[in-house]
Amino acid sequence: MMGSFVKKNNDFQLCRRAFITGSAGLALSSALPLTSALATGVREYHINATTGLAPLAGAGQPETSIWGFNGKVPGDEIRIPQGERLRVNVTNQLKEETTVHWHGIRVPNAMDGVSHLTQKPIKPGETFAYEFDVPDAGTHWYHPHQNGFEQVGRGLYGPLIVEERKPIQVDRDIVWVLDDWRLAKDAQISEGFGNLHDIAHNGRLGNTVTINGRDPDPLHVHAGERIRIRLINAANARIFGLNFASHNPKIIALDGQPVEPFEPSGGKVVLGPAMRADIILDMTQNAGEKFIVTDHFYQSQKYRLVNIVYGPERLRDAPPDTPITLPANTLPEPDLKTAERHDVRFNGGMMGGMMMGGKRDSGNMMNMMREGKVWFINGVAATGHVMDPLLTLTKDRSYILAMQNDTAWHHPIHLHGHSFRVLSRKGKPTPRREWQDTVLMAPRENVEIAFVADNPGSWMFHCHVLEHMAGGMMGVIRVA
Ligand code: C2O
Ligand code: CU
Numbered sequence: 001m002m003g004s005f006v007k008k009n010n011d012f013q014l015c016r017r018a019f020i021t022g023s024a025g026l027a028l029s030s031a032l033p034l035t036s037a038l039a040t041g042v043r044e045y046h047i048n049a050t051t052g053l054a055p056l057a058g059a060g061q062p063e064t065s066i067w068g069f070n071g072k073v074p075g076d077e078i079r080i081p082q083g084e085r086l087r088v089n090v091t092n093q094l095k096e097e098t099t100v101h102w103h104g105i106r107v108p109n110a111m112d113g114v115s116h117l118t119q120k121p122i123k124p125g126e127t128f129a130y131e132f133d134v135p136d137a138g139t140h141w142y143h144p145h146q147n148g149f150e151q152v153g154r155g156l157y158g159p160l161i162v163e164e165r166k167p168i169q170v171d172r173d174i175v176w177v178l179d180d181w182r183l184a185k186d187a188q189i190s191e192g193f194g195n196l197h198d199i200a201h202n203g204r205l206g207n208t209v210t211i212n213g214r215d216p217d218p219l220h221v222h223a224g225e226r227i228r229i230r231l232i233n234a235a236n237a238r239i240f241g242l243n244f245a246s247h248n249p250k251i252i253a254l255d256g257q258p259v260e261p262f263e264p265s266g267g268k269v270v271l272g273p274a275m276r277a278d279i280i281l282d283m284t285q286n287a288g289e290k291f292i293v294t295d296h297f298y299q300s301q302k303y304r305l306v307n308i309v310y311g312p313e314r315l316r317d318a319p320p321d322t323p324i325t326l327p328a329n330t331l332p333e334p335d336l337k338t339a340e341r342h343d344v345r346f347n348g349g350m351m352g353g354m355m356m357g358g359k360r361d362s363g364n365m366m367n368m369m370r371e372g373k374v375w376f377i378n379g380v381a382a383t384g385h386v387m388d389p390l391l392t393l394t395k396d397r398s399y400i401l402a403m404q405n406d407t408a409w410h411h412p413i414h415l416h417g418h419s420f421r422v423l424s425r426k427g428k429p430t431p432r433r434e435w436q437d438t439v440l441m442a443p444r445e446n447v448e449i450a451f452v453a454d455n456p457g458s459w460m461f462h463c464h465v466l467e468h469m470a471g472g473m474m475g476v477i478r479v480a
Pocket of ligand 1: 103274414462
Protein backbone atom coordinates (compact mmCIF):
# COMPACT_ATOMS: atom_id res chain seq x y z
CA MET A 1 0.00 0.00 0.00
CA MET A 2 2.76 2.39 0.96
CA GLY A 3 4.71 1.31 -2.09
CA SER A 4 2.02 2.42 -4.46
CA PHE A 5 1.58 5.67 -2.58
CA VAL A 6 5.21 6.51 -2.97
CA LYS A 7 5.23 5.54 -6.62
CA LYS A 8 2.18 7.51 -7.48
CA ASN A 9 3.53 10.63 -5.85
CA ASN A 10 7.04 10.33 -7.18
CA ASP A 11 6.01 12.06 -10.39
CA PHE A 12 4.59 14.89 -8.40
CA GLN A 13 7.85 15.10 -6.54
CA LEU A 14 10.58 14.44 -9.03
CA CYS A 15 9.82 17.21 -11.48
CA ARG A 16 10.52 19.89 -8.89
CA ARG A 17 13.37 18.95 -6.61
CA ALA A 18 13.92 21.17 -3.65
CA PHE A 19 17.01 23.17 -2.89
CA ILE A 20 18.09 26.56 -1.72
CA THR A 21 20.66 29.02 -2.95
CA GLY A 22 23.36 30.61 -0.90
CA SER A 23 21.48 33.86 -1.01
CA ALA A 24 18.40 32.19 0.41
CA GLY A 25 20.65 30.78 3.10
CA LEU A 26 21.73 34.30 3.89
CA ALA A 27 18.15 35.44 3.90
CA LEU A 28 17.52 32.89 6.60
CA SER A 29 20.28 34.35 8.72
CA SER A 30 19.05 37.88 8.24
CA ALA A 31 15.68 36.83 9.62
CA LEU A 32 17.24 36.48 13.05
CA PRO A 33 14.69 36.78 15.79
CA LEU A 34 17.41 37.96 18.12
CA THR A 35 15.74 40.44 20.36
CA SER A 36 18.55 41.36 22.65
CA ALA A 37 22.11 40.63 23.53
CA LEU A 38 21.88 41.55 27.16
CA ALA A 39 24.75 43.17 28.98
CA THR A 40 25.05 39.99 31.00
CA GLY A 41 26.10 38.09 27.87
CA VAL A 42 22.75 36.32 27.53
CA ARG A 43 21.32 36.13 24.02
CA GLU A 44 17.58 36.06 24.07
CA TYR A 45 15.17 34.76 21.46
CA HIS A 46 11.42 34.35 21.33
CA ILE A 47 9.91 31.53 19.37
CA ASN A 48 6.24 30.63 19.02
CA ALA A 49 5.11 27.17 18.10
CA THR A 50 2.30 27.97 15.72
CA THR A 51 0.92 27.29 12.26
CA GLY A 52 2.00 28.73 8.94
CA LEU A 53 2.36 28.17 5.24
CA ALA A 54 5.42 26.96 3.35
CA PRO A 55 6.16 26.58 -0.37
CA LEU A 56 7.09 22.92 0.02
CA ALA A 57 5.70 21.75 -3.29
CA GLY A 58 7.20 24.54 -5.34
CA ALA A 59 6.09 26.96 -8.01
CA GLY A 60 2.65 26.45 -9.42
CA GLN A 61 1.57 24.43 -6.39
CA PRO A 62 -0.42 25.61 -3.40
CA GLU A 63 1.49 26.42 -0.24
CA THR A 64 1.39 23.75 2.43
CA SER A 65 -0.09 24.30 5.88
CA ILE A 66 2.63 23.51 8.38
CA TRP A 67 3.37 23.83 12.08
CA GLY A 68 6.49 25.90 12.60
CA PHE A 69 8.41 28.01 15.05
CA ASN A 70 7.32 31.57 14.35
CA GLY A 71 5.13 30.04 11.67
CA LYS A 72 8.09 29.13 9.48
CA VAL A 73 9.84 25.97 8.48
CA PRO A 74 12.59 25.73 9.39
CA GLY A 75 12.09 27.98 12.38
CA ASP A 76 14.35 31.00 12.68
CA GLU A 77 17.99 30.25 12.93
CA ILE A 78 19.40 30.71 16.39
CA ARG A 79 23.05 31.73 16.19
CA ILE A 80 25.28 32.33 19.17
CA PRO A 81 29.02 32.55 19.84
CA GLN A 82 30.51 29.57 21.66
CA GLY A 83 30.52 29.86 25.43
CA GLU A 84 27.74 32.40 25.64
CA ARG A 85 24.44 31.94 27.37
CA LEU A 86 21.23 31.42 25.47
CA ARG A 87 17.72 32.19 26.63
CA VAL A 88 14.83 31.11 24.46
CA ASN A 89 11.28 31.94 25.44
CA VAL A 90 9.05 29.35 23.83
CA THR A 91 5.38 30.22 23.52
CA ASN A 92 2.98 27.46 22.63
CA GLN A 93 0.30 28.61 20.22
CA LEU A 94 -0.61 25.08 19.17
CA LYS A 95 -3.72 23.25 20.30
CA GLU A 96 -1.62 20.65 22.08
CA GLU A 97 1.23 20.52 24.58
CA THR A 98 4.80 20.82 23.42
CA THR A 99 8.43 21.21 24.55
CA VAL A 100 11.71 22.12 22.88
CA HIS A 101 14.78 19.92 22.93
CA TRP A 102 18.16 21.42 21.97
CA HIS A 103 19.56 18.57 19.97
CA GLY A 104 23.33 18.33 20.27
CA ILE A 105 23.78 20.92 23.01
CA ARG A 106 25.08 19.55 26.28
CA VAL A 107 22.56 21.33 28.48
CA PRO A 108 21.72 20.84 32.16
CA ASN A 109 19.04 18.16 32.46
CA ALA A 110 16.24 20.56 33.44
CA MET A 111 16.72 22.43 30.13
CA ASP A 112 16.67 19.32 27.94
CA GLY A 113 13.04 19.74 26.90
CA VAL A 114 11.80 16.17 27.30
CA SER A 115 8.16 16.27 28.30
CA HIS A 116 7.39 14.72 31.71
CA LEU A 117 10.96 13.45 32.12
CA THR A 118 12.75 16.80 32.47
CA GLN A 119 9.86 19.28 32.55
CA LYS A 120 6.11 19.62 32.47
CA PRO A 121 5.02 20.05 28.86
CA ILE A 122 4.23 23.61 27.79
CA LYS A 123 0.46 23.92 27.64
CA PRO A 124 -1.31 25.81 24.87
CA GLY A 125 -1.02 29.53 25.60
CA GLU A 126 1.92 29.10 27.99
CA THR A 127 5.50 30.29 27.66
CA PHE A 128 8.53 28.44 28.98
CA ALA A 129 11.96 30.05 29.24
CA TYR A 130 14.92 27.83 28.45
CA GLU A 131 18.28 29.16 29.51
CA PHE A 132 21.69 27.52 29.33
CA ASP A 133 25.30 28.01 28.28
CA VAL A 134 26.38 26.64 24.91
CA PRO A 135 29.66 24.79 25.47
CA ASP A 136 30.20 23.33 21.99
CA ALA A 137 30.63 25.23 18.75
CA GLY A 138 28.92 23.50 15.88
CA THR A 139 25.81 22.78 13.89
CA HIS A 140 22.93 21.77 16.10
CA TRP A 141 19.13 22.05 15.95
CA TYR A 142 16.01 22.33 18.05
CA HIS A 143 12.72 20.47 17.94
CA PRO A 144 9.87 19.40 20.24
CA HIS A 145 10.12 16.27 22.35
CA GLN A 146 6.39 15.70 22.65
CA ASN A 147 4.34 13.90 20.03
CA GLY A 148 7.50 14.24 17.98
CA PHE A 149 6.55 12.19 14.96
CA GLU A 150 3.72 14.63 14.31
CA GLN A 151 5.11 17.92 15.65
CA VAL A 152 8.50 17.56 13.96
CA GLY A 153 6.79 15.89 11.02
CA ARG A 154 4.63 18.96 10.48
CA GLY A 155 7.65 21.26 10.52
CA LEU A 156 8.49 22.27 14.10
CA TYR A 157 12.27 22.55 14.13
CA GLY A 158 15.03 25.04 13.45
CA PRO A 159 18.82 25.31 13.16
CA LEU A 160 20.93 26.26 16.17
CA ILE A 161 24.40 27.36 15.12
CA VAL A 162 27.12 27.88 17.69
CA GLU A 163 29.95 29.87 16.16
CA GLU A 164 33.59 28.97 16.68
CA ARG A 165 35.70 31.57 18.46
CA LYS A 166 38.08 31.41 15.52
CA PRO A 167 36.12 30.31 12.47
CA ILE A 168 37.81 28.81 9.45
CA GLN A 169 37.89 30.98 6.32
CA VAL A 170 35.26 30.29 3.70
CA ASP A 171 33.59 32.42 1.06
CA ARG A 172 30.14 31.40 2.24
CA ASP A 173 28.77 29.58 5.27
CA ILE A 174 25.31 28.25 4.54
CA VAL A 175 22.80 26.03 6.30
CA TRP A 176 20.78 23.35 4.54
CA VAL A 177 18.06 21.87 6.68
CA LEU A 178 16.85 18.79 4.82
CA ASP A 179 13.37 17.43 5.28
CA ASP A 180 11.16 14.87 3.66
CA TRP A 181 7.40 15.37 3.51
CA ARG A 182 4.52 13.09 2.72
CA LEU A 183 2.26 15.34 0.70
CA ALA A 184 -1.05 14.53 -0.90
CA LYS A 185 -1.98 15.63 -4.42
CA ASP A 186 -3.24 18.98 -3.14
CA ALA A 187 0.25 19.63 -1.69
CA GLN A 188 -1.07 19.35 1.87
CA ILE A 189 0.48 17.11 4.50
CA SER A 190 -0.98 13.60 4.46
CA GLU A 191 -2.55 12.56 7.72
CA GLY A 192 -1.91 9.15 9.20
CA PHE A 193 0.95 10.20 11.48
CA GLY A 194 2.18 7.34 13.61
CA ASN A 195 0.36 4.55 11.80
CA LEU A 196 1.44 1.05 12.68
CA HIS A 197 2.81 0.31 9.23
CA ASP A 198 5.23 3.26 9.38
CA ILE A 199 6.12 2.40 12.96
CA ALA A 200 6.97 -1.22 12.24
CA HIS A 201 8.88 -0.57 9.01
CA ASN A 202 11.03 2.33 7.80
CA GLY A 203 9.20 5.14 9.58
CA ARG A 204 7.30 7.89 7.80
CA LEU A 205 9.14 8.23 4.52
CA GLY A 206 7.74 11.00 2.36
CA ASN A 207 7.54 11.92 -1.28
CA THR A 208 8.84 15.50 -1.31
CA VAL A 209 12.29 16.55 -0.18
CA THR A 210 12.95 20.18 0.71
CA ILE A 211 15.96 22.22 1.68
CA ASN A 212 15.21 24.98 4.17
CA GLY A 213 11.51 24.33 3.82
CA ARG A 214 11.20 25.14 0.18
CA ASP A 215 11.33 23.88 -3.30
CA PRO A 216 14.97 24.26 -4.35
CA ASP A 217 16.45 26.83 -6.62
CA PRO A 218 19.89 26.05 -8.00
CA LEU A 219 22.95 26.70 -5.87
CA HIS A 220 24.72 29.46 -7.78
CA VAL A 221 28.46 29.28 -7.32
CA HIS A 222 31.69 30.65 -8.72
CA ALA A 223 34.69 28.64 -9.88
CA GLY A 224 37.30 28.64 -7.15
CA GLU A 225 34.80 29.44 -4.42
CA ARG A 226 34.93 27.67 -1.05
CA ILE A 227 31.59 27.00 0.64
CA ARG A 228 30.86 25.54 4.04
CA ILE A 229 27.52 23.78 4.05
CA ARG A 230 25.97 22.85 7.37
CA LEU A 231 23.71 19.90 6.65
CA ILE A 232 20.97 19.06 9.13
CA ASN A 233 18.65 16.11 8.62
CA ALA A 234 15.32 17.12 10.15
CA ALA A 235 13.33 14.30 8.53
CA ASN A 236 11.34 11.88 10.66
CA ALA A 237 12.75 8.88 8.88
CA ARG A 238 14.58 9.54 5.63
CA ILE A 239 18.30 8.82 5.52
CA PHE A 240 20.19 10.91 2.98
CA GLY A 241 23.22 9.80 0.98
CA LEU A 242 24.27 12.89 -0.92
CA ASN A 243 26.55 12.87 -3.91
CA PHE A 244 27.91 16.20 -5.16
CA ALA A 245 28.69 15.04 -8.69
CA SER A 246 32.22 16.09 -9.78
CA HIS A 247 33.00 17.69 -6.43
CA ASN A 248 34.72 16.13 -3.45
CA PRO A 249 33.09 17.30 -0.26
CA LYS A 250 35.25 17.15 2.84
CA ILE A 251 33.54 16.46 6.11
CA ILE A 252 34.89 18.74 8.83
CA ALA A 253 32.32 18.12 11.58
CA LEU A 254 29.77 15.46 12.45
CA ASP A 255 26.86 16.23 14.75
CA GLY A 256 28.48 19.58 15.38
CA GLN A 257 31.73 18.09 16.66
CA PRO A 258 34.88 18.74 14.62
CA VAL A 259 36.46 15.74 12.95
CA GLU A 260 39.79 15.48 11.18
CA PRO A 261 38.69 16.53 7.65
CA PHE A 262 38.06 13.58 5.35
CA GLU A 263 36.44 12.73 2.07
CA PRO A 264 33.63 10.25 2.71
CA SER A 265 33.92 6.97 0.86
CA GLY A 266 32.47 7.20 -2.63
CA GLY A 267 32.00 10.92 -2.06
CA LYS A 268 28.71 10.09 -0.37
CA VAL A 269 27.66 12.16 2.64
CA VAL A 270 25.35 9.96 4.72
CA LEU A 271 23.01 11.52 7.24
CA GLY A 272 20.48 9.63 9.31
CA PRO A 273 17.60 11.51 10.91
CA ALA A 274 18.81 14.18 13.38
CA MET A 275 22.40 13.92 12.21
CA ARG A 276 24.44 16.87 11.02
CA ALA A 277 27.52 17.14 8.84
CA ASP A 278 29.52 20.26 8.09
CA ILE A 279 31.16 19.95 4.71
CA ILE A 280 33.64 22.03 2.78
CA LEU A 281 32.70 22.19 -0.87
CA ASP A 282 35.41 23.60 -3.11
CA MET A 283 34.04 24.66 -6.45
CA THR A 284 36.73 22.98 -8.50
CA GLN A 285 34.91 22.92 -11.84
CA ASN A 286 34.67 25.55 -14.56
CA ALA A 287 32.70 28.72 -15.06
CA GLY A 288 29.43 28.12 -16.88
CA GLU A 289 29.13 24.44 -15.94
CA LYS A 290 26.21 22.71 -14.24
CA PHE A 291 26.08 19.71 -11.92
CA ILE A 292 23.40 17.69 -10.20
CA VAL A 293 23.47 16.81 -6.51
CA THR A 294 21.73 13.47 -6.06
CA ASP A 295 20.55 11.47 -3.08
CA HIS A 296 21.08 7.79 -3.59
CA PHE A 297 20.90 6.38 -0.10
CA TYR A 298 18.07 4.03 -1.04
CA GLN A 299 19.38 2.13 -4.06
CA SER A 300 16.04 2.00 -5.83
CA GLN A 301 15.14 5.63 -5.20
CA LYS A 302 17.93 7.76 -6.54
CA TYR A 303 16.71 11.27 -7.32
CA ARG A 304 17.99 14.73 -8.13
CA LEU A 305 18.14 16.91 -5.06
CA VAL A 306 19.45 20.16 -6.49
CA ASN A 307 21.57 21.69 -9.23
CA ILE A 308 24.90 23.42 -8.81
CA VAL A 309 25.24 26.18 -11.40
CA TYR A 310 28.54 27.92 -12.04
CA GLY A 311 28.37 31.60 -12.91
CA PRO A 312 30.36 32.99 -15.85
CA GLU A 313 33.16 34.38 -13.71
CA ARG A 314 35.97 32.67 -11.87
CA LEU A 315 36.53 33.86 -8.31
CA ARG A 316 40.11 32.59 -8.06
CA ASP A 317 42.34 30.18 -9.93
CA ALA A 318 42.14 27.39 -7.41
CA PRO A 319 40.35 26.88 -4.11
CA PRO A 320 42.09 28.58 -1.19
CA ASP A 321 44.76 26.64 0.65
CA THR A 322 43.81 27.95 4.09
CA PRO A 323 43.24 25.27 6.76
CA ILE A 324 39.81 23.68 7.12
CA THR A 325 40.40 21.87 10.39
CA LEU A 326 38.04 23.16 13.07
CA PRO A 327 39.23 23.70 16.63
CA ALA A 328 38.11 20.83 18.86
CA ASN A 329 35.48 21.39 21.52
CA THR A 330 36.41 20.54 25.08
CA LEU A 331 34.85 17.15 25.64
CA PRO A 332 35.77 14.78 28.44
CA GLU A 333 37.89 11.97 27.02
CA PRO A 334 36.66 8.49 28.02
CA ASP A 335 39.28 6.30 29.66
CA LEU A 336 38.89 3.08 27.71
CA LYS A 337 41.07 1.06 30.09
CA THR A 338 38.80 1.60 33.05
CA ALA A 339 35.53 2.09 31.16
CA GLU A 340 32.61 -0.07 32.24
CA ARG A 341 31.06 -1.98 29.38
CA HIS A 342 27.35 -2.54 28.80
CA ASP A 343 25.59 -4.47 26.07
CA VAL A 344 22.62 -2.80 24.43
CA ARG A 345 20.47 -4.78 22.00
CA PHE A 346 17.92 -3.38 19.64
CA ASN A 347 15.11 -5.69 18.57
CA GLY A 348 11.76 -5.61 16.89
CA GLY A 349 10.12 -4.40 13.74
CA MET A 350 8.91 -6.38 10.80
CA MET A 351 11.17 -8.81 9.05
CA GLY A 352 9.90 -11.06 6.32
CA GLY A 353 6.37 -10.46 7.59
CA MET A 354 7.31 -11.40 11.15
CA MET A 355 7.67 -9.26 14.22
CA MET A 356 11.15 -9.69 15.59
CA GLY A 357 10.97 -9.47 19.34
CA GLY A 358 13.46 -9.93 22.09
CA LYS A 359 13.01 -12.78 24.50
CA ARG A 360 9.27 -12.28 24.60
CA ASP A 361 6.81 -15.03 23.82
CA SER A 362 4.78 -14.56 20.69
CA GLY A 363 1.43 -14.09 22.44
CA ASN A 364 2.81 -11.21 24.43
CA MET A 365 4.39 -9.95 21.25
CA MET A 366 1.09 -9.79 19.44
CA ASN A 367 -0.43 -7.81 22.28
CA MET A 368 2.47 -5.40 22.31
CA MET A 369 2.14 -4.99 18.61
CA ARG A 370 -1.54 -4.19 18.79
CA GLU A 371 -0.62 -1.40 21.17
CA GLY A 372 1.94 -0.12 18.66
CA LYS A 373 4.89 -1.25 20.79
CA VAL A 374 7.04 -2.99 18.26
CA TRP A 375 10.61 -1.93 19.05
CA PHE A 376 12.70 -2.97 22.04
CA ILE A 377 15.91 -1.96 23.76
CA ASN A 378 17.23 -4.81 25.87
CA GLY A 379 13.81 -6.43 25.61
CA VAL A 380 11.80 -3.42 26.77
CA ALA A 381 9.47 -1.31 24.64
CA ALA A 382 9.01 2.16 26.09
CA THR A 383 5.65 3.85 26.59
CA GLY A 384 6.18 7.57 27.04
CA HIS A 385 9.30 9.26 28.31
CA VAL A 386 9.10 8.25 31.95
CA MET A 387 10.38 4.78 32.78
CA ASP A 388 12.88 2.88 34.87
CA PRO A 389 16.37 3.60 33.59
CA LEU A 390 17.87 1.18 31.12
CA LEU A 391 21.21 1.97 32.75
CA THR A 392 22.23 3.94 35.80
CA LEU A 393 25.71 5.35 35.39
CA THR A 394 28.07 6.83 37.95
CA LYS A 395 28.85 10.44 37.36
CA ASP A 396 32.27 11.07 35.80
CA ARG A 397 32.93 7.40 35.03
CA SER A 398 33.79 6.24 31.52
CA TYR A 399 31.44 3.86 29.74
CA ILE A 400 31.42 1.78 26.60
CA LEU A 401 28.08 0.81 25.14
CA ALA A 402 28.35 -2.22 22.86
CA MET A 403 25.28 -1.81 20.73
CA GLN A 404 23.85 -4.55 18.56
CA ASN A 405 21.21 -3.92 15.92
CA ASP A 406 19.26 -7.17 15.71
CA THR A 407 16.71 -5.77 13.29
CA ALA A 408 16.31 -5.53 9.54
CA TRP A 409 16.31 -1.72 9.60
CA HIS A 410 18.61 1.25 10.02
CA HIS A 411 18.44 3.10 13.33
CA PRO A 412 20.04 6.48 14.16
CA ILE A 413 20.59 6.11 17.90
CA HIS A 414 20.74 9.34 19.89
CA LEU A 415 21.90 9.98 23.44
CA HIS A 416 20.90 13.21 25.16
CA GLY A 417 23.18 15.36 27.28
CA HIS A 418 26.46 13.90 26.01
CA SER A 419 28.54 13.42 22.90
CA PHE A 420 30.19 10.03 22.52
CA ARG A 421 33.08 8.66 20.53
CA VAL A 422 32.22 6.02 17.94
CA LEU A 423 34.93 3.43 18.64
CA SER A 424 34.15 0.58 16.28
CA ARG A 425 31.77 -0.81 13.72
CA LYS A 426 31.39 -4.54 13.05
CA GLY A 427 34.32 -5.10 15.39
CA LYS A 428 36.67 -2.86 13.42
CA PRO A 429 38.03 0.35 14.95
CA THR A 430 36.74 3.49 13.27
CA PRO A 431 39.59 5.46 11.68
CA ARG A 432 38.64 8.79 13.24
CA ARG A 433 36.85 7.86 16.46
CA GLU A 434 34.41 10.61 15.65
CA TRP A 435 32.40 12.39 18.31
CA GLN A 436 28.69 12.15 17.62
CA ASP A 437 25.40 12.43 19.44
CA THR A 438 23.51 10.24 16.98
CA VAL A 439 25.03 7.14 15.41
CA LEU A 440 23.47 5.42 12.42
CA MET A 441 23.42 1.64 12.80
CA ALA A 442 22.91 -0.45 9.68
CA PRO A 443 20.78 -3.62 9.85
CA ARG A 444 22.58 -6.30 11.90
CA GLU A 445 25.46 -3.95 12.58
CA ASN A 446 27.18 -3.67 15.92
CA VAL A 447 28.71 -0.38 17.02
CA GLU A 448 30.68 0.52 20.13
CA ILE A 449 30.49 4.00 21.59
CA ALA A 450 32.29 5.51 24.58
CA PHE A 451 31.76 8.56 26.71
CA VAL A 452 32.24 10.01 30.17
CA ALA A 453 28.93 10.19 32.01
CA ASP A 454 29.63 13.70 33.27
CA ASN A 455 26.19 15.28 32.96
CA PRO A 456 23.88 14.33 35.82
CA GLY A 457 20.22 13.58 35.22
CA SER A 458 17.85 11.30 33.34
CA TRP A 459 18.66 11.32 29.64
CA MET A 460 16.74 9.96 26.70
CA PHE A 461 18.48 7.33 24.62
CA HIS A 462 16.46 6.53 21.53
CA CYS A 463 16.15 5.90 17.84
CA HIS A 464 15.63 9.19 15.97
CA VAL A 465 13.37 7.61 13.39
CA LEU A 466 10.51 9.26 15.21
CA GLU A 467 8.06 6.45 14.44
CA HIS A 468 10.49 3.88 15.86
CA MET A 469 10.80 6.00 18.95
CA ALA A 470 7.02 6.13 19.28
CA GLY A 471 6.97 2.37 18.76
CA GLY A 472 9.10 1.82 21.85
CA MET A 473 12.72 2.19 20.76
CA MET A 474 13.75 4.48 23.57
CA GLY A 475 15.11 4.24 27.03
CA VAL A 476 16.43 6.38 29.83
CA ILE A 477 20.07 6.50 30.85
CA ARG A 478 20.44 7.99 34.29
CA VAL A 479 23.67 9.62 35.43
CA ALA A 480 23.86 10.03 39.18
CU1 C2O B 1 16.59 15.14 18.50
CU2 C2O B 1 15.54 12.91 21.76
O1 C2O B 1 16.07 14.04 20.17
CU1 CU C 1 14.91 3.09 14.47
